[in-house]
Amino acid sequence: MNLAYPGQATSCTWADMSDMATELVPPELRRDQILALLQRHGQMTVKACAEQLGVSEVTIRSDFALLERDGLLRRVWGGAVLERPLWPEGSFATRLKERAAEKERIAQAAANLITDGDTIMLDASTTAYAIARQLSERRNLTVITNGMHLALALGAHQAITTIVVGGQVRGETGSLTGTLAEEMLERLHASKGFFSARGLTLAKGLSESSIPEGLLKATMVRHVDSVIAVLDSSKLGNTALTSFCPASRIQRLITAGAEAAAKSVALRELFPVDVV
Numbered sequence: 001m002n003l004a005y006p007g008q009a010t011s012c013t014w015a016d017m018s019d020m021a022t023e024l025v026p027p028e029l030r031r032d033q034i035l036a037l038l039q040r041h042g043q044m045t046v047k048a049c050a051e052q053l054g055v056s057e058v059t060i061r062s063d064f065a066l067l068e069r070d071g072l073l074r075r076v077w078g079g080a081v082l083e084r085p086l087w088p089e090g091s092f093a094t095r096l097k098e099r100a101a102e103k104e105r106i107a108q109a110a111a112n113l114i115t116d117g118d119t120i121m122l123d124a125s126t127t128a129y130a131i132a133r134q135l136s137e138r139r140n141l142t143v144i145t146n147g148m149h150l151a152l153a154l155g156a157h158q159a160i161t162t163i164v165v166g167g168q169v170r171g172e173t174g175s176l177t178g179t180l181a182e183e184m185l186e187r188l189h190a191s192k193g194f195f196s197a198r199g200l201t202l203a204k205g206l207s208e209s210s211i212p213e214g215l216l217k218a219t220m221v222r223h224v225d226s227v228i229a230v231l232d233s234s235k236l237g238n239t240a241l242t243s244f245c246p247a248s249r250i251q252r253l254i255t256a257g258a259e260a261a262a263k264s265v266a267l268r269e270l271f272p273v274d275v276v
Contacts, residue, residue, distance in 0.1 A: 036156035100257035124175030125196035193224030199238030214242035233257030
């Protein structure tokens, strides 16, 4: 399509208009989205990546070149592949593999409670990461999180707005904690919050082994309407160092594991329990 104005000889193609429209998206964010797509699919063609992100193939080729220069991907014929795994790594990746089947069932059940248009909070746990991977089909969803791995996983989905609270990075978990994160949360609110924990009892509620993590989660709990606990049966009946949510504040528990039914009997007196 050519657009001409009196006295001016010029033309504008649909590709040009697409790039102009997407200039509102910072290039750094777009490149993070490219890396998230590569992390999920292993490799991407220029054409598929351009269609997914709504930009021209010229823009994607330029981004591929910059990311290759930084050692983050390797260009191949017609596309690109990851040069090395970006995330998750280290202890987070190790924890992802622990009770993976239970986490997957919990994540699927939790995702069924999330609808288009929701605003939700997810913590930085591996269970929350599993939930995030179930949300690709949601539309107009806003996710508030303190998890870096989780935010990167969601970054490729244009229909999902991801808000990351700032703070100090805990390298072993990929979480952001501290007063900066807590101050940012004071300005935010969500209808539902999904929280894992090191332990859950009637007396102490949800508890964490890390004080910074517990303080941040306590702030998150104060800014959601509904608290949904998501943890496998090995955590039920345990108490960790610091409590961040009383049992009376929990609206629902989603759990899984061989002992889930037996360990959750007393908890059913306070809130519904879904054993999956």
